[in-house]
Amino acid sequence: MRDAFSSALVAAAQRDPKLLLLTGDHGYALFDPFRKACPDQYMNCGIAEQNMVGVAAGLAKAGFRPVVYGLAAFVPIRVLEQIKIDVCYEHLPVTFIGDGAGVVYAHLGTSHQSTEDIAALRAVPHVSIYSPGDRFELTACFDRIMQSSGPAYLRMGKADLGDVHAGPLAKWNGELIPVTTSNAPHLFVATGSGLKLAQKIAAAIGNADVVSVPCLKPFPEESLRRLAQRREAVVTFEEHSIYGGLGGAVAESLVGRYVGTFLRIGIPDQFSTLCGNYPFLMESHGLGLSDVENRIRKVLREHVEYQ
Structure with missing residues (x-):
């Protein structure tokens, strides 16, 4: 995904000499091609x-x-006030790149992890928020940002979990992207690294369609409502707090319009208190594959029993 970002950034800069890349002393190897092509x-x-x-x-x-690049713990979290007042209040065309979002900087602890960035920015007016799930979504998101005239935030997870889509997304308009469409009784709604997790859980459990949400703001409410109709359960997946991120946006969109089972898979209300590699940190937050699968199976089983 980071290679796709580098390629998209270089291509955009070569098209537009007004595009400038600003970094806070990060991303040297990542930006070698950019410095060579557009010093x-x-x-x-x-x-x-x-x-x-x-x-x-x-x-x-x-x-x-x-284009302002930094770790997601610093951009946008450390600079939230400056984003709000200096950029969004003035509605300026500044793009913020938050790399290493979620808990992927596992060994570096909570200070370098970002599980609240989407929630923080969702409340700031004028800024668009993107959270691609693979390299093809990243390229589509960046192209869409470059076509816009306002502030935007692009959230990247440093861990590359592999492709979900078979190829480039032509003429993506910011809406939900179906990954599987079988009119299954369950709908899995995912963003970022949560997309790969949703895909694996759907394959294990069956009877679930998966849709990706690369654009979290403006949120595609109407298309979500159409997809959620007549579903027995809606489950959201994200490497972000269950508060204020994708789960919150989906809940806000469906409240009063959906009566089935609703479950949020994400980071619970806690910090990382243990140190280890990325899979270990995910498991410590209850986001290991087997833990998530067991939790969803239990909720779906309870739904059937309640009926």
């Missing part, structure tokens, strides 16, 4: 993320198209 469009602002957003806002007002 005059690269700025290392140092470990001063708040100032970097202010610089990006000034450049945007001068007619440039800044």
